[in-house]
Amino acid sequence: MHYMLCFRQTDADFALENDPDASKAYWGAWMAYVGALQASGKVVSGNGLLPPKTAAIVRIRDGKREVQDGPYPDTREHLGGYFIVDVDNVDEALEWAARAPCASTGSIEVRPCMTPPDTSALA
Numbered sequence: 114m115h116y117m118l119c120f121r122q123t124d125a126d127f128a129l130e131n132d133p134d135a136s137k138a139y140w141g142a143w144m145a146y147v148g149a150l151q152a153s154g155k156v157v158s159g160n161g162l163l164p165p166k167t168a169a170i171v172r173i174r175d176g177k178r179e180v181q182d183g184p185y186p187d188t189r190e191h192l193g194g195y196f197i198v199d200v201d202n203v204d205e206a207l208e209w210a211a212r213a214p215c216a217s218t219g220s221i222e223v224r225p226c227m228t229p230p231d232t233s234a235l236a
Contacts, residue, residue, distance in 0.1 A: 117197050119224065120195060122193035146213055155199055160195065193215065
């Protein structure tokens with residue numbers, strides 16, 4: 114079964130990416146985690162994301178497009194990246210999530226992926 118692991122990081126986590134004193138440890142922890150996950154053969158796909166200040170939120174209100182540029186001050190954690198993993202059950206997905214470096218400062222949302230509906234009867 115496929116699960117999405119959504120890595121939510123704090124502003125402080127994102128700041129570590131480019132901190133001259135802390136970035137080596139930050140990236141080392143992530144590379145170890147990513148390497149272990151990839152070596153397990155469970156990765157279907159995934160990407161890291163650029164910091165929240167590069168994002169935008171789009172809404173349609175009263176027929177008009179509204180765009181809110183990041184970052185979003187009302188949010189404590191920001192989506193930092195994700196993996197789609199193919200695991201046997203939710204417990205295995207939760208085990209991989211708990212190993213992520215951001216588990217101790219942010220959070221990881223674990224969500225089952227939807228299988229496409231059978232639309233053959235609609236054709």
